[in-house]
Amino acid sequence: xxxxxxxxxxxxxxxxxxxxxxxxxxxxxxxxxxxxxxxxxxxxxxxxxxxxxxxxxxxxxxxxxxxxxxxxxxxxxxxxxxxxxxxxxxxxxxxxxxxxxxxxxxxxxxxxxxxxxxxxxxxxxxxxxxxxxxxxxxxxxxxxxxxxxxxxxxxxxxxxxxxxxxxxxxxxxxxxxxxxxxxxxxxxxxxxxxxxxxxxxxxxxxxxxxxxxxxxxxxxxxxxxxxxxxxxxxxxxxxxxxxxxxxxxxxxxxxxxxxxxxxxxxxxxxxxx
Amino acid sequence: xxxxxxxxxxxxxxxxxxxxxxxxxxxxxxxxxxxxxxxxxxxxxxxxxxxxxxxxxxxxxxxxxxxxxxxxxxxxxxxxxxxxxxxxxxxxxxxxxxxxxxxxxxxxxxxxxxxxxxxxxxxxxxxxxxxxxxxxxxxxxxxxxxxxxxxxxxxxxxxxxxxxxxxxxxxxxxxxxxxxxxxxxxxxxxxxxxxxxxxxxxxxxxxxxxxxxxxxxxxxxxxxxxxxxxxxxxxxxxxxxxxxxxxxxxxxxxxxxxxxxxxxxxxxxxxxxxxxxxxxxxxxxxxxxxxxxxxxxxxxxxxxxxxxxxxxxxxxxxxxxxxxxxxxxxxxxxxxxxxxxx
Ligand SMILES: Nc1ncnc2c1ncn2[C@@H]1O[C@H](COP(=O)(O)OP(=O)(O)OP(=O)(O)O)[C@@H](O)[C@H]1O
Ligand SMILES: [Mg+2]
Numbered sequence: 001x002x003x004x005x006x007x008x009x010x011x012x013x014x015x016x017x018x019x020x021x022x023x024x025x026x027x028x029x030x031x032x033x034x035x036x037x038x039x040x041x042x043x044x045x046x047x048x049x050x051x052x053x054x055x056x057x058x059x060x061x062x063x064x065x066x067x068x069x070x071x072x073x074x075x076x077x078x079x080x081x082x083x084x085x086x087x088x089x090x091x092x093x094x095x096x097x098x099x100x101x102x103x104x105x106x107x108x109x110x111x112x113x114x115x116x117x118x119x120x121x122x123x124x125x126x127x128x129x130x131x132x133x134x135x136x137x138x139x140x141x142x143x144x145x146x147x148x149x150x151x152x153x154x155x156x157x158x159x160x161x162x163x164x165x166x167x168x169x170x171x172x173x174x175x176x177x178x179x180x181x182x183x184x185x186x187x188x189x190x191x192x193x194x195x196x197x198x199x200x201x202x203x204x205x206x207x208x209x210x211x212x213x214x215x216x217x218x219x220x221x222x223x224x225x226x227x228x229x230x231x232x233x234x235x236x237x238x239x240x241x242x243x244x245x246x247x248x249x250x251x252x253x254x255x256x257x258x259x260x261x262x263x264x265x266x267x268x269x270x271x272x273x
Numbered sequence: 274x275x276x277x278x279x280x281x282x283x284x285x286x287x288x289x290x291x292x293x294x295x296x297x298x299x300x301x302x303x304x305x306x307x308x309x310x311x312x313x314x315x316x317x318x319x320x321x322x323x324x325x326x327x328x329x330x331x332x333x334x335x336x337x338x339x340x341x342x343x344x345x346x347x348x349x350x351x352x353x354x355x356x357x358x359x360x361x362x363x364x365x366x367x368x369x370x371x372x373x374x375x376x377x378x379x380x381x382x383x384x385x386x387x388x389x390x391x392x393x394x395x396x397x398x399x400x401x402x403x404x405x406x407x408x409x410x411x412x413x414x415x416x417x418x419x420x421x422x423x424x425x426x427x428x429x430x431x432x433x434x435x436x437x438x439x440x441x442x443x444x445x446x447x448x449x450x451x452x453x454x455x456x457x458x459x460x461x462x463x464x465x466x467x468x469x470x471x472x473x474x475x476x477x478x479x480x481x482x483x484x485x486x487x488x489x490x491x492x493x494x495x496x497x498x499x500x501x502x503x504x505x506x507x508x509x510x511x512x513x514x515x516x517x518x519x520x521x522x523x524x525x526x527x528x529x530x531x532x533x534x535x536x537x538x539x540x541x542x543x544x545x546x547x548x549x550x551x552x553x554x555x556x557x558x559x560x561x562x563x564x565x566x567x568x569x570x571x572x573x574x575x576x577x578x579x580x581x582x583x584x585x586x587x588x589x590x591x592x593x594x595x596x597x598x599x600x601x602x603x604x605x606x607x608x609x610x611x612x613x614x615x
Contacts, residue, residue, distance in 0.1 A: 049510050051509050051510060070512075071514045072513075072514075074512065076512065078510075080507075080510040082503075082506060082510075085507050087367075087502045087504075088367070088369065089502050090552065091502060095557070096503075099499055099500055099503070099511065100511070102497075102500045103512035107493045107495075107496070
């Protein structure tokens, strides 16, 4: 199962939002997409999912243009968890997950005991079995997010596209969710905001900046102090530990400002003494 | 869950639904200004359908068969069709206030029907229901464009619907005032309010198939409608071809609305309120919600028809008056509930 985009551009509302992006997702990898707000992560995800047509270039799923495949066919191989998805319908937690079986059901393919088992397993996987009967609008943001993931898992895809999956989650659940996603042995493409998480979980990281792909590679090659300053406008200190894992520490703009303002004075003061 | 048990349960439920519907029709034929015994109703049906040859008063038999039963059957089709349209529109647009009446689809259908009936648009090639269908589709297209321009939200869609209804109602009045004779005009105004008075058996040949076809097409798309729970993008990523689903389901809603409007005029609130009642009873899954809404809509309209014939002695109220009297307060309740949740 391979997913790739080659030379895709996409515009909306008269402005070009994605520019000439080429990227191949390797089978089984965890690919992170990072970049500031508005840099085009969500847009790229929806191109990957075949929800939008690129203005130029192609998106290939297993070598076939994704637009030439039926939606159902795509949905059996690829699941998307959107950045924001909510409902006013009075569904239960379990029903929110059951919807994930849609690509396998139809008027002549009714719900089966297998579907029940898959939904139960997905609920269990995200640790939501005990809340299965609760109604959606009584659930917390994090609980809803876990159900969205469970729905995607119930879809039994080979590729999981996650747009900011750790939104709304406390740190414990952020880590356990990313662990859980990693455990699935699926190909994962995830837009992430937390660079430390990206460093911990991703095999490769793609960096987006105003609609362009500016870097792609292993976390320790991509996450450099210059690049983070350049892309996010923040100063970071990066340590690479013995296992090759990056750790980022950020300095606030204010402490940064103080450092630059104070240092010359200090220097001249020490120099004076 | 056991598969066999599930199937048995479903068959049982279908039989129960059919029994409820038949009892309601039976009531509709029996209750009225003069009450006719249930046995007479049964014997009339046996005489007419199977030539059973029970000796009955011709007057009673006539009232039951030609007047009350035809009305009840059409009322039931109409209630089912409007309720189904309501469910479909509410789910597709993800808007709890959507229904063919509020969205201006009924108004468009009326304009279409009147254009054919009075202006002779289509020069004899277009029948009244087809004119109504074209009007319904045009109204939906106009309202969709307005709603998109106004920002897509729940309120935007409803406001666009109000604007669309007003426009099409004005067009209808204009056509009627300009071109109809005084007698035609009176008849049409009465019909516009939603009225079952003129209906006879031949109308059932349009109403019943339209409702049944609508029911089958909607149930065929039940899973697709479930997939719209989290919006159309989410539906697309679950393998639904969103555009085709919209096309088919909006088309079928317009078809049902147009068929009913061309027979009984535009009847408000049924499409809005019945789906909410059904959701409260059976939940939100479309596999069960759609048939339940159709059944409740059918029974509700049969009862509304009985009330319209009996509530004022010697007078028949337009059925639209009854549905509005029940529907408007229910609408207010839905609004209040929405605020509570927001
Ligand atoms: N349909 C659209 N019409 C006009 N502009 C759009 C549309 N969709 C996205 N954009 C714009 O494209 C840019 C990229 O949006 P996108 O949602 O892909 O960003 P993102 O990287 O996911 O940001 P965030 O981190 O805030 O989620 C934004 O400036 C956004 O305003
Ligand atoms: Mg985004």
